[in-house]
Amino acid sequence: GAVVSQHPSRVICKSGTSVKIECRSLDFQATTMFWYRQFPKKSLMLMATSNEGSKATYEQGVEKDKFLINHASLTLSTLTVTSAHPEDSSFYICSALAPGYNEQFFGPGTRLTVL
Amino acid sequence: AQTVTQSQPEMSVQEAETVTLSCTYDTSESDYYLFWYKQPPSRQMILVIRQEAYKQQNATENRFSVNFQKAAKSFSLKISDSQLGDAAMYFCAPLTGGTSYGKLTFGQGTILTVHP
Numbered sequence: 001g002a003v004v005s006q007h008p009s010r011v012i013c014k015s016g017t018s019v020k021i022e023c024r025s026l027d028f029q030a031t032t033m034f035w036y037r038q039f040p041k042k043s044l045m046l047m048a049t050s051n052e053g054s055k056a057t058y059e060q061g062v063e064k065d066k067f068l069i070n071h072a073s074l075t076l077s078t079l080t081v082t083s084a085h086p087e088d089s090s091f092y093i094c095s096a097l098a099p100g101y102n103e104q105f106f107g108p109g110t111r112l113t114v115l
Numbered sequence: 116a117q118t119v120t121q122s123q124p125e126m127s128v129q130e131a132e133t134v135t136l137s138c139t140y141d142t143s144e145s146d147y148y149l150f151w152y153k154q155p156p157s158r159q160m161i162l163v164i165r166q167e168a169y170k171q172q173n174a175t176e177n178r179f180s181v182n183f184q185k186a187a188k189s190f191s192l193k194i195s196d197s198q199l200g201d202a203a204m205y206f207c208a209p210l211t212g213g214t215s216y217g218k219l220t221f222g223q224g225t226i227l228t229v230h231p
Contacts, residue, residue, distance in 0.1 A: 032217055038158075043206065043221045091158060097217040102148050102210065104219055106160035 003027055004096050006107035013084055014115055021079045021110045023094030029074035030096035034104060035067075038091045050077045084114045117142050121207055121222035128197045129230050135182075136192045136225045138207030148210040149183065150219070151192045155203040163205070166190065194227075202229045 003026040036044040056069035068080040095104040128134035151163040207222040
């Protein structure tokens with residue numbers, strides 16, 4: 001149990017386009033999901049906390065208009081990178097907080113490359 | 116704000132030997148959880164072991180065990196009988212509650228190399 005999926009696993013896009021990444025909890029309902037960004041051989045940096053039915057809470061320094069987060073249901077959160085540029089190229093990981101587990105379950109990540 | 120320090124950017128160990136990864140953290144909360152995650156080259160985050168802060172007994176999970184010193188805010192991971200598959204990047208992360216319930220704060224990570 002407690003499986004989290006992410007789609008797509010890899011995406012390559014042109015500069016200026018928008019990219020949507022989906023994060024789904026497959027066998028549990030997640031009222032809270034998290035989005036992280038990770039550079040090679042570096043730690044995970046929390047970008048935002050996504051709560052179902054309400055606006056996401058962004059960490060300091062993260063542009064909310066650049067990284068749009070929507071948590072429309074208890075099993076799906078999406079991250080849209082708008083007007084992507086090469087500096088947005090990174091590995092994006094989502095996680096979901098399972099009620100009663102006091103633990104986050106992680107998706108497999110999405111590698112974004114902006115040309 | 117929580118801070119987590121992993122002072123060993125890289126560690127290496129011989130297969131079948133024991134290695135200890137260090138972690139210190141800072142939190143003002145009294146009730147929290149502590150985790151060690153492993154991230155292999157696939158980059159999937161894998162839970163290695165968890166510790167509830169209210170428990171004095173150190174958690175163990177097969178070859179993995181922790182040395183949890185709450186007063187010192189120290190949470191080290193010991194890997195016994197190291198295997199080639201243990202090679203990965205390891206992250207220490209407290210999970211705190213309060214106004215940011217369920218939020219993880221990650222350390223910088225330690226890259227573990229296992230030599231055959």
